[in-house]
Amino acid sequence: GQNIDQPTEMTATEGAIVQINCTYQTSGFNGLFWYQQHAGEAPTFLSYNVLDGLEEKGRFSSFLSRSKGYSYLLLKELQMKDSASYLCAVSLSGYSTLTFGKGTMLLVSP
Amino acid sequence: GAVVSQHPSWVICKSGTSVKIECRSLDFQATTMFWYRQFPKQSLMLMATSNEGSKATYEQGVEKDKFLINHASLTLSTLTVTSAHPEDSSFYICSARAMSGGRYEQYFGPGTRLTVT
Numbered sequence: 001g002q003n004i005d006q007p008t009e010m011t012a013t014e015g016a017i018v019q020i021n022c023t024y025q026t027s028g029f030n031g032l033f034w035y036q037q038h039a040g041e042a043p044t045f046l047s048y049n050v051l052d053g054l055e056e057k058g059r060f061s062s063f064l065s066r067s068k069g070y071s072y073l074l075l076k077e078l079q080m081k082d083s084a085s086y087l088c089a090v091s092l093s094g095y096s097t098l099t100f101g102k103g104t105m106l107l108v109s110p
Numbered sequence: 111g112a113v114v115s116q117h118p119s120w121v122i123c124k125s126g127t128s129v130k131i132e133c134r135s136l137d138f139q140a141t142t143m144f145w146y147r148q149f150p151k152q153s154l155m156l157m158a159t160s161n162e163g164s165k166a167t168y169e170q171g172v173e174k175d176k177f178l179i180n181h182a183s184l185t186l187s188t189l190t191v192t193s194a195h196p197e198d199s200s201f202y203i204c205s206a207r208a209m210s211g212g213r214y215e216q217y218f219g220p221g222t223r224l225t226v227t
Contacts, residue, residue, distance in 0.1 A: 031213065042203050042218040043154070050213075087153060091214075097144045097207075098216060102153040 002026045004101035006088050011107045012078055020073045020104045022088030030091040033098060034062050034073045037085045046073065046086075075106075083108045112138050114206050116219035123194055123226055130190045131222045133204030139184035140206035144216070145177075148201040160187045194226045 003025045012018040024032070031050040035043035049055055049064035049071060061074040073086055085105050089098040113136040123129050133143055141162045146154040158179050159167045166179035178190040187206075191198055201223050205216040 040201070040221070040223070042221045044218070045215070048213070048215075097156055097159060097205075099156075100153045105151075 002090070002092070002099045004088055004090060004099060006086075006101040006104045008102070009105045009107070011109065014078055014080060014108055014110055016078050017074065017076050018078060018106065020075070020086050020088075020106065022071045022073070022101055024069050024071070024088070024090050024101075026069075026090050026092055026099065028092035029066065030093050032062075032064055032071050033089040033091065034060075034071075035087040035089060037087055037103065039085075043087055078108050080108050080110070082106065112206070112208050112210070112215070112217040114204065114217045114219040116202075116204055116222050118222060119220060120223040121225070123224070125195055125226055126193055128190055128192045129194055129224060130188055131202055131204075131224075133187045133189070133206070133219050135185045135206040135208070135217070138206070138208045140187075140208060141184060142207045143181060143187040144205045144207070145179060145187070145189050146203045146205070148203060148221075154203060157189075191224065194224070196226045199224055199226045 006022045034046040036046050037043040047062035054063045059076045064071045085103040087103045088101040115134045117132045143160040145157045148154050156169050157172045160179045160181040162181045162184050168174045181187040201221050203221040204219045207214050
């Protein structure tokens, strides 16, 4: 079966930096996605990694190590609106849907 | 960008009745759409993959006779929850797949909150 692990909850303060880790063991790999989901809303796309290394996009960066089955999402200069659930998802193949982790609930406090 | 809509955004129905949820890709054609269910504080669980013009592929444990999926056109997929029960109350999210920048991306609809009383 497919296994994607992320911490359940994390807390951080406004202005700080937080790193959300994701490890995966899957039968295939065609890329790793990070989504942000606010309560009661659909997920919104944050980042995509298919090759090893760091992808930076504004305050958000995502890292991938395929050999280690590991990724992290780095959020800088945290804002209150960043309080949300962050979902790590793996695409098993080019034609498959995404397999999601259980999500990490991030709470940003003043 | 690619936009996916869902209708209704929320619905309350009585136990035993059926509810239809529509998922539309507004500015692109989607040969494949996916239906997810999400319970409170849990992740998205794939229910089925909907392919235009053919039968949906259901995930293990999902009753195909209870969750009827129709993908009649390249822009519309529907999910009908038949004989709904309170345990079917959940957040249902669809997504549509489209090519973007040389890879497939999934675009999510805003979700439909179903409450069965």
